[in-house]
Amino acid sequence: MKRLKRNLNLFIVAVTFGATILTFNACASDEDIATVVAEEEAAEEADDSDFVATDWTAETHSKDADPNFDEVFEDNAVKRLDIVITETRWQSMLDDMTSLYGTFGSVSGGPGGGPGGPGETVLDEENPIFVPGEVFYNGKEWYRVGVRFKGNSSLKTSWESGILKLSFKLDFDEFEDDYPQIDNQRFYGFKKLSLKNNFNDKSMLREKVATDVFRNAGLVSSHAAFYTVYVDHGNGPEYFGLYTLVEEVDDTVLDEQFLDDNGNLYKPDGDAASFAAGTYNESEYVKKTNEDEDDFSDVESLLSILHDDTRTTDPVAWRTNLDAVLDTDVFLKYLAVNTVIQNWDTYGRMTHNYFLYNNPDTSKLTWIPWDNNEALENGNMEGSLPLDFSGLNASEWPLIGYLYQDSVYKSQYDTYVQEVADGAFNVSTMQSTYSTYASLVQPYAISEIEGYTFLNNSSDFQSAVNELNTHVSARASAVSDYLN
Structure with a gap:
């Protein structure tokens, strides 16, 4: 309007x-x-329910279509998404954010707490509201898509800083009950997608690169791709900046990377996410599947076995029992990747930013990494964990501390550390990747505008890319020193 x-x-x-x-x-x-x-x-x-979905095709909009990863998550392209929201609905989103985080552009100290360390209040007890909006891509329209802001401390900090480049969550059939025309609407086979704003990452590469490294190391991990985002909330399309589109774990990651997607999927958040003794709390093991089933026996068993006395009195029995409920091989490989590349905003420092999936094929809880914009750097606060986990309080972070104290698990971890440094995160491969991606996204990154960017100037981008190249060389040296 x-x-x-x-x-x-x-x-x-x-x-x-x-x-x-x-x-x-x-x-x-x-x-x-x-x-x-x-x-x-x-x-x-x-x-607005009186419309015809004229752009609907089986390939682009139907639930029957297989996810088209080549189209949606193309590695060597920067694609464009347009989001159109009526002025009234946009205002309702802003009003909701004000109620959650205070006045835009001012530090309010409002609802929510710290960034998720042990004993601190987590922020996502209440998500921002969904509103219907239209999504346009490649000349086609997706109708009445559920659109909301998303994030935790990154959302709060961006809002308080007066930066409107906020992350979005898209749910393509969120409003299907209100609009029968969009029943089971999909975006090339995807129901949900996250648009990450690359908070605290002036290279705008970390989210994409880190999830690639996890997957290249043989772990389950989301796909990601670069997109420019334009939002029209009443005044025509406005450039909101360069985003990273990320595949949702509770959507196609389970469907495509596991043989069976009917298991319990948890996104732990809060003290219980540390798995420290005495922290068990079902409400903090947030279920993303099977929400109506009051069965948390799998995470309860993990906590019980992890702290069983056999850990010190009979390590063989302890490992046998632990291996029966947790895919320890996957966890140790994840731990090696996460520690080699450095990622502080997750387990070991923060009680969030990972998923656990009870894989029906193995009946074991499987670790899935999530939210990687703070990876590939030493990190904030206490920084990333050292490769030998010196200084880590094992009782506060027992999934790391107790496994690393066990000689068998430590040997397995050390083997994976070497594999990661030689393979998925070797210096020449990574520096080539950084060069390719930086050249690809630079025009879109440095053209972000004030109020919609975390860059102070255009040179910030190249400086951040240079830091990534220096970082991977430094990590190779750190691995060599650790193993030798």
């Missing part, structure tokens, strides 16, 4: 809703105009 301008001696304002055009003469007051516009916009939104 075009904004109405004041102080016109003689004016005609045309506001179009579908086929309705309103005309105002000079005698109309600002209050009259605002009232009529509000009424018409409300009427529009009340009647």
Whole structure:
């Protein structure tokens, strides 16, 4: 909708809703105009179920289509997504954010707490609201898509800093009950997608590169790709910046990377996510599948076995029992990758940013990494964990501390550390990857505009890329020193 301008001696304002055009003469007051516009916009939104999904095809919109990874997660391209939200609905999203985090652009100290360390309050007890919006890609429209802001401390910090480049979550059939035309709507086979804003990452490469490294090391991990995002909330398309589109674990990651997707998927968040003794709390083992089934016996068994006295009195029995409930081989490989590449914003420092999936094929809880924008650097606060985990309080982080104290598990971890440094994270491969991706995204990164960017100037981007190249060389040396 075009904004109405004041102080016109003689004016005609045309506001179009579908086929309705309103005309105002000079005698109309600002209050009259605002009232009529509000009424018409409300009427529009009340009647917006009357549409035909003309762009719908089986390949692009149907649930029956297989996920098209080549189209949605192309490695060597920067694609464009447009999101269109009515002015009223956009305002409702902003009002909701204000209620959660205070006034935009000011530190409020409002709801929520710290960034998720032991004993600290987590922030995502209440997610921002979904509203219907349209998504446009490659000349096609996706209808009444559920759109909301997403994130934890990154969302709060961006909002308080007055930066509108916020992360989004898209759910393509969130509103199917309200709009039968979009029943089981998909985006090339994907129901849910996350648009990450690359918070605290001036290279804008970390989220994409880290998830690639995990997958190249043979672990389950989301796919990711670079996209520019434009949002039209009433004034035409506005460039919100360069984002990273990330595959959702509770959508296609389970479907495509496991033989069976019917197991319990948890996204632990809070003290219980540390698995320290005495922290068991079902409400903090947040279920993303089988939510209506009151069965947490798998995570309860893991906690019990992890702290069993046999850990010190009979290590063989302890390992046997632990291996029966946790895929320890996957966890140790994940731990090696995560520690070699350095990622502080997850288990070992923070009580969030991972998933556990009870794989029906093995009946074991399987570790899945998540949220990697803070990877590939030493990190904030206490920094990333050292390769030998010196300084780690084993009782606070027992999945790391207790396994590393066991000679068999430590040997397995050390083997994976060497494999990661030689393979998925070797210096020449990574520096080539950084060069390719940096050249690809640079024009879009340095063209971000004030209020929609975390860059202070265009040179910030190249400086951050240079740091990535220096970092991978330093990590190779760190691995060599550790193993020798």
